[in-house]
Amino acid sequence: MESVAEQPHALVQQRGPILVVTMNRPRVRNALSTEMLAIMRDAWDRVDHDPEIRACVLTGAGGAFCAGADLRAMTQSHPGDRFNGADLSRIDALLKGRRLSKPLVAAVEGPAVAGGTEILQATDIRVAGASARFAVSEARWGLFPLGGSAVRLVRQIPYAIAAEMLLTGRQLGAAEARDVGLIGHVVPDGQALDKALELAGMIAANGPLAVRAILQTIRETEGMAENDAFEVESRIGTAVFRSTDAKEGPRAFVEKRTPQFQGR
Numbered sequence: 001m002e003s004v005a006e007q008p009h010a011l012v013q014q015r016g017p018i019l020v021v022t023m024n025r026p027r028v029r030n031a032l033s034t035e036m037l038a039i040m041r042d043a044w045d046r047v048d049h050d051p052e053i054r055a056c057v058l059t060g061a062g063g064a065f066c067a068g069a070d071l072r073a074m075t076q077s078h079p080g081d082r083f084n085g086a087d088l089s090r091i092d093a094l095l096k097g098r099r100l101s102k103p104l105v106a107a108v109e110g111p112a113v114a115g116g117t118e119i120l121q122a123t124d125i126r127v128a129g130a131s132a133r134f135a136v137s138e139a140r141w142g143l144f145p146l147g148g149s150a151v152r153l154v155r156q157i158p159y160a161i162a163a164e165m166l167l168t169g170r171q172l173g174a175a176e177a178r179d180v181g182l183i184g185h186v187v188p189d190g191q192a193l194d195k196a197l198e199l200a201g202m203i204a205a206n207g208p209l210a211v212r213a214i215l216q217t218i219r220e221t222e223g224m225a226e227n228d229a230f231e232v233e234s235r236i237g238t239a240v241f242r243s244t245d246a247k248e249g250p251r252a253f254v255e256k257r258t259p260q261f262q263g264r
């Protein structure tokens with residue numbers, strides 16, 4: 001039984017313009033549950049639809065990020081039975097086949113394993129405590145990383161490291177994860193959330209149209225030939241230059257004050 005049985009499996013808290021989503025099953029290292037995934041899916045909808053939210057942070061409770069799917073729950077029936085009729089090319093809660101329109105910052109402490117490292121790959125900026133560890137361990141249990149890693153990881157970090165992670169299930173420590181580019185920052189243990197909030201705060205202070213447009217360009221041009229991508233980029237980027245915010249930013253610079261962006 002979980003020690004926090006009455007607690008929701010994920011917590012969603014708005015801190016000014018930042019939505020903080022905390023996976024909250026610390027007794028089982030925040031292994032994913034159906035309830036947790038439903039809360040996360042609703043949170044992502046909120047991020048996309050609420051104009052007050054400028055950035056989002058994903059973290060885990062109790063010194064762990066996430067241990068992936070609940071292996072104990074998988075023993076209740078044949079693991080494959082859960083997939084009957086399900087279209088797994090898109091899993092909203094894990095941000096597979098769906099990307100947020102606002103930046104998502106990961107704050108990792110402790111293990112980010114299997115589904116934990118899979119959802120990490122849907123985040124834009126990644127911070128980890130020094131003792132964090134990362135693995136895609138599904139093959140160790142005869143399973144497949146259906147959270148998207150067999151496709152996405154090789155596109156995000158060098159092939160030889162991605163293939164090794166996927167095929168061996170070997171864990172990477174935080175420093176190695178940073179060295180190969182899986183994460184961007186290593187901070188002392190216990191400080192990942194603070195650093196993630198600091199970065200999310202920097203984003204939230206920027207022009208909201210500019211931030212969304214930059215993210216949209218990154219997402220829409222992924223995998224495109226460069227010249228085709230520049231066409232998309234110039235369409236999205238010129239709309240930002242025509243906005244009221246684009247007048248405000250340079251004016252604020254000249255008047256030596258903080259810009260007051262209106263998001264239009």
Ligand SMILES: C[C@H]([C@H](O)CC(=O)SCCNC(=O)CCNC(=O)[C@H](O)C(C)(C)COP(=O)(O)OP(=O)(O)OC[C@H]1O[C@@H](n2cnc3c(N)ncnc32)[C@H](O)[C@@H]1OP(=O)(O)O)[C@H]1CC[C@H]2[C@@H]3CCC4=CC(=O)CC[C@]4(C)[C@H]3CC[C@]12C
Nearest residue numbers: 028031067068069070071072082111114115137145146147
């Ligand atoms: C397919 C994806 C996804 O790719 C599949 C997976 O994620 S498989 C999960 C594999 N997980 C692991 O390999 C991690 C196992 N754990 C560990 O290695 C270690 O515990 C640790 C390194 C994380 C931590 O080590 P520690 O030493 O710090 O702690 P430890 O003592 O070991 O553990 C403490 C207690 O926690 C318990 N624990 C830890 N991990 C787990 C776990 N994963 N499950 C259960 N319990 C865990 C441990 O036992 C200890 O407790 P004790 O009581 O003391 O023993 C799938 C991802 C999401 C799926 C979708 C979900 C939604 C869907 C629903 C449907 O109905 C249809 C399908 C689907 C869409 C579904 C599809 C598959 C996924 C996409």
